[in-house]
Amino acid sequence: MVQTITLQESLWFSAVALLLGLITMRFRPELRRSVLVNLFLIALGLGGLTVLSRYQPIPQQLTIAVIPREIFLLIVALGNIRIFITFMTSVLLARRAVPRILGEVTMALSLVVYALIRLDAVGVNPTSLIATTSIAGAAIAFAMQSTLGNLLGGISLQLDNTCRIGDWIEVEGQTGEVVSIRWRYTALATINNVTIIIPNAELKKNRVTLLGRRGDQRIPWRRPIEFGVGYEWTPGQVIAVVHAALERSEIPFVATEPMAHCICTGFESSAIKYVVYYWLTDIKSYLVTDSRVRVHVFAALGRAGMEIPISRSDLYLHSGRHLQLTKSEQEQESRVALLRSLELFAPLTDDETHALAAQLIGTPFGPGDIATRQGEPSDSRYILARGQVAIFRDAAPGSSPARQRLATLAAPAIFGEMGLLTGQARTATITAESEVLCYRLDKAAFEAIIQARPELADALAQTVVARQAANDATLASLSAEARARATGTRAGELLRKIRQFFGLESGD
Numbered sequence: 001m002v003q004t005i006t007l008q009e010s011l012w013f014s015a016v017a018l019l020l021g022l023i024t025m026r027f028r029p030e031l032r033r034s035v036l037v038n039l040f041l042i043a044l045g046l047g048g049l050t051v052l053s054r055y056q057p058i059p060q061q062l063t064i065a066v067i068p069r070e071i072f073l074l075i076v077a078l079g080n081i082r083i084f085i086t087f088m089t090s091v092l093l094a095r096r097a098v099p100r101i102l103g104e105v106t107m108a109l110s111l112v113v114y115a116l117i118r119l120d121a122v123g124v125n126p127t128s129l130i131a132t133t134s135i136a137g138a139a140i141a142f143a144m145q146s147t148l149g150n151l152l153g154g155i156s157l158q159l160d161n162t163c164r165i166g167d168w169i170e171v172e173g174q175t176g177e178v179v180s181i182r183w184r185y186t187a188l189a190t191i192n193n194v195t196i197i198i199p200n201a202e203l204k205k206n207r208v209t210l211l212g213r214r215g216d217q218r219i220p221w222r223r224p225i226e227f228g229v230g231y232e233w234t235p236g237q238v239i240a241v242v243h244a245a246l247e248r249s250e251i252p253f254v255a256t257e258p259m260a261h262c263i264c265t266g267f268e269s270s271a272i273k274y275v276v277y278y279w280l281t282d283i284k285s286y287l288v289t290d291s292r293v294r295v296h297v298f299a300a301l302g303r304a305g306m307e308i309p310i311s312r313s314d315l316y317l318h319s320g321r322h323l324q325l326t327k328s329e330q331e332q333e334s335r336v337a338l339l340r341s342l343e344l345f346a347p348l349t350d351d352e353t354h355a356l357a358a359q360l361i362g363t364p365f366g367p368g369d370i371a372t373r374q375g376e377p378s379d380s381r382y383i384l385a386r387g388q389v390a391i392f393r394d395a396a397p398g399s400s401p402a403r404q405r406l407a408t409l410a411a412p413a414i415f416g417e418m419g420l421l422t423g424q425a426r427t428a429t430i431t432a433e434s435e436v437l438c439y440r441l442d443k444a445a446f447e448a449i450i451q452a453r454p455e456l457a458d459a460l461a462q463t464v465v466a467r468q469a470a471n472d473a474t475l476a477s478l479s480a481e482a483r484a485r486a487t488g489t490r491a492g493e494l495l496r497k498i499r500q501f502f503g504l505e506s507g508d
Contacts, residue, residue, distance in 0.1 A: 045076030220279035228271030245300030359445035387436030
C-alpha cells in the first residue's frame with residue numbers, strides 16, 4: 001500500500017500548487033487554461049494515490065508493485081513543477097521577460113532531480129547507475145553534439161538577451177521577426193509569409209543585426225532612401241525642398257521625432273546623389289513605408305520642377321525636341337479641358353481660357369501630403385485635376401480631437417481660394433488622400449483675368465460662401481435652412497472683400 005507520508009507530502013505540495021495556480025490565474029488570465037490542465041493532472045494523480053492507499057491490486061512482495069505508485073507520483077510532480085515554474089516566470093519575474101526556453105530547461109532539470117530522488121527512494125543507487133551508464137552516455141553525447149550545441153546556443157542567446165520573441169533581426173541577408181525560440185532552432189517570420197528556421201548554434205556563430213531595439217528600449221529603425229537630381233539645381237536647393245516636404249507630410253509609420261532629413265552623398269556623371277533618412281516605427285511595414293517616402297520625395301521634386309535624370313538613347317536625343325513639343329501641347333490641352341469642366345471659369349473666352357491655362361503650375365502631391373495648412377499665409381489657389389483631398393478644421397492646441405474632418409473633394413474641383421481672393425490666411429488644412437495632381441494658380445496670374453472679367457467675383461463669392469456654410473454645417477450640425485441663410489448673409493460681405501483686394505470699382 002502507498003505509504004501515508006508519501007500521500008501527505010503530495011497533498012501539501014499540491015495545496016501550495018493550487019494556491020500558486022489561483023494567483024497565476026488572477027494576474028495572468030491568458031494562462032487560465034494551462035493552469036487548469038495542470039491542476040487536473042494533480043487531481044488525477046492524487047486520486048490514483050488515494051485509491052492505491054486503500055486497495056493494492058499487486059501484491060507488495062512483487063517488485064513491480066511500486067510502478068503504479070511511481071506513475072501517479074510522477075503525474076502529481078509533473079503538474080506541481082509546471083505550476084511552480086509558470087508562477088515564477090509569468091508572475092514573479094514577469095517584468096524581467098524570462099526567456100521561454102529557460103522555463104523549459106528548468107522543467108527538464110527538475111524532472112531529472114525528481115527522478116534521482118525517486119530512484120533513491122525505491123532503493124536504486126543513482127551513483128552506481130550513473131557510473132554504469134557513463135560510457136553509453138558519452139557515446140550518446142558525442143552523437144548528439146550538434147543537438148546539444150543548438151540547445152546551449154538557444155539558452156545563451158536568451159540569457160544574454162541577444163534576441164526575444166517579437167524582435168526583428170537581420171542575419172545572413174534575411175530580415176524577419178523572431179516568432180519562436182525552441183531547443184534546437186529559432187524561427188523568423190518574413191513579410192513574405194515565409195518562416196525561416198535557423199539552428200541556434202548557427203545563429204550564435206553568425207553576426208546578428210538587431211533592429212528597432214537598443215538594450216531594453218524599443219527605438220525606431222532608421223531607413224535610407226536614395227535618389228538623384230540633375231546638376232541644374234544646387235544641393236542646397238534640393239535639400240531644402242525635400243526637407244520642407246517631409247516636414248509637412250503625414251506618412252504612416254514614419255516617426256516625427258527624430259525627424260526625417262535629407263543629405264547629399266556624392267556626385268555622379270549625370271546626377272547629384274542624395275539620401276533621405278527616416279525613422280520607421282512599425283518594422284514589418286518597411287517595404288511599403290519605403291515606397292511611400294519615395295512617392296513623397298518624387299512629388300516634392302515635381303512641385304519644385306526638379307527632375308530625376310534618366311538615361312536617354314540616341315533615338316530619344318534626336319527626336320527629343322519633337323516629343324517635348326508634343327507633350328507640351330497635350331499638357332496645354334488637358335489644362336484647358338480642366339478649366340472648361342469647372343463652372344467657375346465658364347464665362348471665360350477661348351483666348352482667356354488658354355491664357356489662364358498657360359499660367360497654371362503643376363503641383364503633384366502624394367498620399368498624406370499637406371497641400372495647405374490652417375493659419376498659413378496664402379496668395380494662391382489649387383485646381384484639383386486628379387485624385388482626392390480631405391478638408392480638416394484644426395482644433396485649438398490641447399483640444400480633442402485635434403482635427404475634425406469637414407469634407408472630401410474629388411477631381412475636378414477647386415480649393416484654397418479664400419487666400420487668393422481676399423489675401424487672408426488659410427482657413428482649413430487640406431491633405432491628399434491619394435495620388436493627387438493639382439495646378440497652382442497664383443494671385444498675379446489670376447488678377448489679370450478678374451480685372452478683365454469683374455463678374456467672376458460674384459461667382460467666386462457664391463462658391464466660397466457655399467463651401468463655408470457646408471463646413472459650418474458639419475461643425476455645428478446646421479439644418480439646410482440655416483445653411484442657406486448663412487450663405488446669403490456672407491455673400492455680400494465676401495464680394496466686397498474680393499473687390500477691395502483686387503482694386504475693382506464698386507460699380508463693376
